[in-house]
Amino acid sequence: MLKVTCAIIENNGKVLCTQRSSKMDLPNKWEFPGGKMKDETAEECLKREIKEELGVEVKILEQLPSNEHSYSNSKKIKLIPFRCILKTFEITLLEHAQAIWLPLEKIECLDWAKADIPIVKHYIENYK
Numbered sequence: 020m021l022k023v024t025c026a027i028i029e030n031n032g033k034v035l036c037t038q039r040s041s042k043m044d045l046p047n048k049w050e051f052p053g054g055k056m057k058d059e060t061a062e063e064c065l066k067r068e069i070k071e072e073l074g075v076e077v078k079i080l081e082q083l084p085s086n087e088h089s090y091s092n093s094k095k096i097k098l099i100p101f102r103c104i105l106k107t108f109e110i111t112l113l114e115h116a117q118a119i120w121l122p123l124e125k126i127e128c129l130d131w132a133k134a135d136i137p138i139v140k141h142y143i144e145n146y147k
């Protein structure tokens with residue numbers, strides 16, 4: 020199973036939501052920024068991916084419950100979310116189609132990647 024970390028980045032009561040580009044797999048789906056774990060800890064992976072994708076540094080607040088999802092027999096992922104805040108603030112979109120800051124009550128309206136849906140629900144229920 021592929022381990023994938025992702026960042027729920029909070030700022031002023033809003034959360035950063037990013038849309039995958041039409042050229043990535045799961046094209047145009049919304050996700051939390053992050054990516055596949057290499058030979059590193061989940062925390063190292065998250066910080067590396069956020070720097071690569073958004074050009075910013077994050078501080079991790081806490082790890083939230085992971086979600087396992089099978090997109091197909093050959094593609095199973097374990098998505099590991101972390102609540103974060105920004106340490107540097109100038110976001111540059113290096114891979115995503117777009118990024119938006121949304122208040123909690125609006126994030127459920129987006130067309131999320133399937134693996135994210137239980138994570139979004141858990142987050143809304145516990146942090147509203």
Ligand SMILES: Nc1nc2c([nH]c(=O)n2[C@H]2C[C@H](O)[C@@H](COP(=O)(O)OP(=O)(O)OP(=O)(O)O)O2)c(=O)[nH]1
Binds near residue numbers: 054056068096133
């Ligand atoms: N980053 C991220 N990936 C997610 C989320 N939800 C979800 O199903 N995925 C899937 C999409 C991809 O199949 C996989 C992560 O791949 P990725 O393309 O973001 O990872 P990466 O940056 O390491 O990719 P690569 O281009 O180096 O292969 O997990 C999410 O919230 N964030």
